[in-house]
Amino acid sequence: MPAPTATVQKASTTVGAATTNPTTGVVTTPDASVKPKGQAVVLANDKLRLKINTEGGVIEYAELLEHRDSKVKDKNQDLFTTEGNRIYLSRSGLAGTLGLNHKTPFTASTPEAVLKDGENETSVTLTATENGVTLKKTYTLKRGSYSLGVNHEVDNASAMPIDAQVYLDLSRDDVQEDGSFFYSTYTGPVLYNQEDKFKKVSFTDIADGKAKFESSANNGWIGMLQHYFVAAWVLPNNEERTREFKTVVNKDNQPNVYSIRQTVPLGVVAPAAKANLNTTLYVGPQDQQVLSEIATGLDLSVDYGWATIIAKPIHWLMGFLHNFIPNWGWTIVALTILVKLVLFPLTAASYKSMAKMKLLAPRLKQLQEQYGDDRMKMNQAMMALYKEEKVNPAGGCLPMLAQMPIFLALYYVLQAAVEMRGAPWLWIKDLSLADPFYVLPALMVITMLIQTKLNPKPADPMQAKMMMWMPLIFGVTFFWFPAGLVLYWVVSNIFSIGQQWYMNNKFGIKESLIPLKDESAK
Template structure:
C-alpha cells in the first residue's frame, strides 16, 4: 500500500474517531458538565436531630428493608392519564401506565412507568415510622377494588385504611386530578388514644439498577436518582456511587424534591411544590439514597410530622409527580424540576433552541415543520458569517487555474510551492481557512440540537410526514441519510478542492462517511442537516454565480 493511501486511511480514521469519541469524552472525562446547573460543592451531612429523631427513624426503616416486596390485593385506578395499580400491602403504587405515551417500539401499547412484574422493579412506596404505625409492610383495605375517573369528574380519591396502635387509625389517600401528572398522597392520623402520637413519614422510590438506554455513539442519557434543594441545586447520583458509598448530595433541607430519572420520563416526591407549602416548612427533612437487598435502590425523603395530641387528627400531604419530562409540564410542578430534562453540557444553547422550536410547534402543529422553520431561522442568523466564508471559497475556486500554474512552476519543491501559494492568498486577500467557518459555526448548534432532540419527550413518537412517524429515532428506510449524503456531495462539488491531494480525497469521502454515521441518528436531526445543507447550496450557488460574473479582478477589493 503506497504512502498516499495510508495517509488517506489514517486521516479518515482520525475523522471518524473524533466524531464518535466527542460525546463519550465529554461525558466520561468531564461528567460534571452534564450537571445542568451551576452548583456549589455537594453537601453531605449527618442526620438531623429532630423530634422523634430522624436518625432513629432512618434506623427503624432500615430494619424493615430486608425482604422483597410482598404482594397483596390490587386496587386498579383509571384516569384520563393513568392506568394504575395500588397494592394493599403497604398501599404502595406498584404499577403506572401512561395512557398518552406509547411503549418504546410499540406505540400501540401504553408506556409502563412503574411496575413490579418480576422482571423489573420500580415502585412508589410510603409508610409511617413510629410505634405500631403502618409501614410499607402493613396491610391496608380499600372500599373498592376498582376506581375510575368519570366523565365530567375532575378529581378521583382512592382511600385505603389501616389500624395503628391502640385507638389510632391511619388512612392513606391518593388524589388523582384530571389532566395532571401530579398525584397528591395524603396521610390522615386519627388519634383516639389517651396519649400523643409522634410519627415520621417516608416517601421513596424503589428501583432496580438496570439501564436500557445505550445512547448513540457514547451519548447516553442519565438513569438514576437525583436530589434538588435550594442549597445544593440539581444533583444527579450514579447507582455506582451509591454502591461505593460515595454518593454526594444534600442530605437535609427544608425544600426541594427527590426523583428517579430515566430517558424521557421521571418520578419525583415534591417536598416544595410551585404552589403550596413545603412539607418541611417546620423543620428540615432528610433525603436518603441507598442500596437495598435484592438489587434494589431507594431514593426518598423522611418527613417528621407534627405530634398528634390525644383525641386529635392530623394530615400530611406529599405531591408525587409521575410522567413525561415535558417542559411545559415539569416547570409548573416544582422549582428546578425542569432540570431533569437533561441537555448535558450544551444546555446554554440547547435550552433556548428548544424553547424556539416549541414556539414554532405551537404555531405549525407539527414538529417536523417546526424543525425546518427553525433551521431557516438559524441559517438566517448566521447568514453574514457564512456569506463571507462562501465568498472566500468562491475566490479559491476562481484562482484554481493560477494554483495549477504555480504547481507546474514549483515542481516537487513543496516549500517553494507553499510560499508561492501564501503570497497568492495575500495578494488576492483570501483566507484559505475561510471555507471552514460554515462548518465550525454549525457544530455547536448541531450538538445542541442533537441533545435537544435526544432529551425532548415532546418529539418522542412525533410524526412528520409519510414514512417518518417518529422524529426521535432513525429513519426506518434511511431515505433522509441518503438525501443528506447527496446534499453533502453537491456541496463538495461546489467547493474548491484542497491543494493537497490526500485532503481532496478525504473531502470526497466525507459525504459517505457522514451518511454512514447518520444512519442511526434521530430523523429530526438528519432533517435539520438536510435543510441546512440545501440552504447552504442555494446560498453558495448565488455567491459563486456573482463571483463568476464579476471575475477575479473585482474580487480583489
C-alpha cells in the first residue's frame, strides 16, 4: 500500500502564540521560539567545529574548517548559524507530552570536546530528566569526517510506560545562497526515499501550499540544501518515520524560518526499561563519493536534473583526470579537450556541411539578386543547387544539436562541483567565482567572434546581424559566471576554432564548377 501523501497548505502568518493547521499539521510559531538561550558546548574534529546549545541540545553553529567563506575574507564557511538575523540550526528531542524537547535545559558532560592528536573520535553527552524520564543525547565526531553520530537514549525510571518518539529536524531562514542575476542555485529542503525518490520542496511551495511529499516512509533521509553544501539527517533503513514541515513567523520583518522534520517511534518503553536511536547528521560539502557511502540517494543532493544520466559519468571522469592533474583548472582544460575529441566525428560532419555552405554563399547571394522578390523560384533554385552539390543545409545544425545534451551536462557539472570552490588556476584564486579581471569573458567574446567569421554567413541580413551580436550578449552574461564555467567555454571555443579552420581548409580548396541556371530566361 502506498504511503499517504501530505499536501502542505499555506501557513498562518499571525505573530503570537503557536498555531496549527488542522488539515496538514503544519505548526506556525513566533520568532521567540527559534534561537536557543543556553550555553554553547564546543565539539570539534579536524573537519568540523560545532556549537551545541544546552537548551535542547540544539546544534546552533557548524564551521567547516577546510572551506573558506566566499564572501567574507579570512573566515571559514559556516553551515549552521544563529548570528545576527540568520537562523540555520538542527534540533531533536522527544515528541508529544514528555517535555524533553529542544526547549528543555540539558546538562553537558563537558564544556568542550576537541579532537586531540592521536585520537580517532571525540564526543559529548547532554542529559535532561523530567517526570522520571531521562533523555541522553550523545554527539560523536570521528577524525576526517563531516558525519556527526547522534544517539538518543531514553531511560524510563517512572512508574508508568511511555510512548517514546524521537524527532529530528533542520530549520533555517529562507535567505537564498549564492547564485547571481544570470544563474541561480537551489536553497531549501530536500527529501529522499526509494519510492518517492529525490524531491526538492522549496520555501515558496511550502508557503503557497503547493508542496507534495510522502509523509510516511521506512527509508531515506531529509536534508537542507544550498549551493555546494548539504545538511542531512540519516536514519537506518527499515526504521518507520513520518515527515512534515513546520514554519516559524519572525518578528520585525525578518525572514521566515522553515523546518523539515522526521519523527521516529521507539515504541512503548516500560518502567525501568531503556530505548535508543542511533542516527547520523551529515554537515558538509556535496562530495558525491562521500555522500553515496553514507546513504542511498544522498549523492543526488548534487542535483543535475534531467542531465543526471550524462552529468554523473562526466563528474566521475573529471575526478579521474584530477588524479593525474592536481590543478582543477587544468583538469577542466583536459576534460574539455577530451570531450571535444570524443565528439569529433559529429563535429567534423557539422563543420564539413558548414564549409560547403560557405563555398556556396556567393552563389546563393547571386540567386537572391537574380530572383529578387520571387521567393518561390528562389527557393526552388536553391534546393536544386543543394541537390546538385550534395549539400544538406541543415547538416551543420543537426550534429551540433546532438552534442547539446553533453555540453549542457558539462555546464551543470562545473556549476555544481564543490571541487571548484576555492580552487585556483593561474591568476584566478577561486574557480567558483567570477574572473576578477574579466580576462576569460573577454576571450570568450573574441573566440565566439572568430567562430562566427568562420561560419557561413546567413543569407538573411537581419540574421547575419544577430549572429554578430550574439558573442557580445553571451560575453556580457558570462562576466558574472563562475570562472570554471567560462574556462570550459573558452577552451571549447578555441578547440572548435582549430577544428573549424582545419575542416574549412580541407573542404574549401576545390570550388564547385556547376554553373547557375538562369531561371529568368524561362
